[in-house]
Amino acid sequence: METLTFRFENGSRRNGAQPQLVGVVSSGNLEVLIEPAALNGACEIEVKTAAVGFGAIWQAVMQDFHARWPLADARISINDMGATPAVVSLRLDQAAESALQGQP
Template sequence: MEHLEYKFDGGNTQTDMLKSTVQGVVSSGNLEVLIERKKLNGKCRFIIDTAAEGFAKTWQAVLSRFMENHQPADLQFSINDYAASPDIVSLRLDQAYEALSGGKK
């Protein structure tokens, strides 16, 4: 297991979101993403526990892409990962963000 944490500067704070959501299941090649709205001075924090060790750079790349795409702010992401591939991680992040914003862009 490897514990990773990342912090990103956020974009625009949206207020019409749910307080929190969880998407995905911790099973082989899959992960669960819990997003919570938190006051983080506009930043976004990612707290990751992953079964696949040595992929810190890949996580950095996947999360940067997610931040670029959605420009969220004041969100905390807690991720339990059972060695999902980067595309699955991207998909779950998008899915969780969509659920949090109620499907609105």
């Protein structure tokens, strides 16, 4: 297992009040948990993955996610069992949509 951490400053979209969980950890998939957190407008992401050595790909996927969803005061936990970047992006989008439901 490998643990990767990312932090993005100056988010513009506040996370909702309730934690949101999407996905299921099983062979080839992952789960994403988004929780509100007092981070001075930042978004922190922790990835625990069974696919060791793909840090550069995770960085690119997380940067793309933050460009589309500039979350503020959000902590994201990802548990991965080898999901493809497309599945990671899909699950992150689902979690962000759920967390921001009803917000402009």
